[in-house]
Amino acid sequence: xxxxxxxxxxxxxxxxxxxxxxxxxxxxxxxxxxxxxxxxxxxxxxxxxxxxxxxxxxxxxxxxxxxxxxxxxxxxxxxxxxxxxxxxxxxxxxxxxxxxxxxxxxxxxxxxxx
Amino acid sequence: xxxxxxxxxxxxxxxxxxxxxxxxxxxxxxxxxxxxxxxxxxxxxxxxxxxxxxxxxxxxxxxxxxxxxxxxxxxxxxxxxxxxxxxxxxxxxxxxxxxxxxxxxxxxxxxxxxxxxxx
Numbered sequence: 001x002x003x004x005x006x007x008x009x010x011x012x013x014x015x016x017x018x019x020x021x022x023x024x025x026x027x028x029x030x031x032x033x034x035x036x037x038x039x040x041x042x043x044x045x046x047x048x049x050x051x052x053x054x055x056x057x058x059x060x061x062x063x064x065x066x067x068x069x070x071x072x073x074x075x076x077x078x079x080x081x082x083x084x085x086x087x088x089x090x091x092x093x094x095x096x097x098x099x100x101x102x103x104x105x106x107x108x109x110x111x112x113x114x
Numbered sequence: 115x116x117x118x119x120x121x122x123x124x125x126x127x128x129x130x131x132x133x134x135x136x137x138x139x140x141x142x143x144x145x146x147x148x149x150x151x152x153x154x155x156x157x158x159x160x161x162x163x164x165x166x167x168x169x170x171x172x173x174x175x176x177x178x179x180x181x182x183x184x185x186x187x188x189x190x191x192x193x194x195x196x197x198x199x200x201x202x203x204x205x206x207x208x209x210x211x212x213x214x215x216x217x218x219x220x221x222x223x224x225x226x227x228x229x230x231x232x233x
Contacts, residue, residue: 004158033220033221043205043223044223090159100166100211102161103161104161105158108158
């Protein structure tokens with residue numbers, strides 16, 4: 001079974017631009033969560049989608065948004081990029097039915113904002 | 115709000131020896147899950163072990179075991195017979211057992227402990 005995949009793996013953008021990151025979960029998984037990882041703040045939860053609906057949202061500004069498609073693939077979008085948005089963005093998928101379910105992480109997208 | 119604290123930014127262990135990574139958490143909930151995740155350099159994060167708070171028995175997965183002290187809100191990870199492949203960042207994480215809980219069902223991570231294994 002293929003693991004969680006994220007595209008692109010690396011991205012360089014300039015301030016003010018917008019970016020879209022993609023995540024393909026493990027087949028059969030209905031939940032996709034997004035996390036931001038930085039050296040200073042560590043791992044912080046962005047949002048979770050389950051069956052195309054946003055189930056939870058972390059404490060990030062409205063510039064961060066996401067969606068999930070009927071095949072469970074998810075995208076997250078960051079508009080008006082700021083230098084502080086430079087981070088590793090991780091996506092994790094799980095079956096979604098139970099909170100004890102293991103979350104399987106993708107390799108991440110490394111975003112650099114110049 | 116729930117918080118997770120890992121007080122050891124870095125740890126080092128000799129190959130074949132045993133090492134214990136510390137984790138404490140703060141919560142007012144009684145029903146939750148605790149996890150240890152491993153993130154090798156430039157590789158994907160993987161689940162090492164999980165503990166359900168209502169279970170008194172400490173979880174064990176091969177060379178990995180936890181010491182779960184619910185009253186003390188402590189959740190340490192013991193790695194026995196350390197191997198070179200164990201070198202990684204280790205993250206302790208908390209998750210409410212209910213979507214209506216404090217973490218809203220999402221993982222709350224500690225800042226991590228970087229483990230080095232010496233040959």
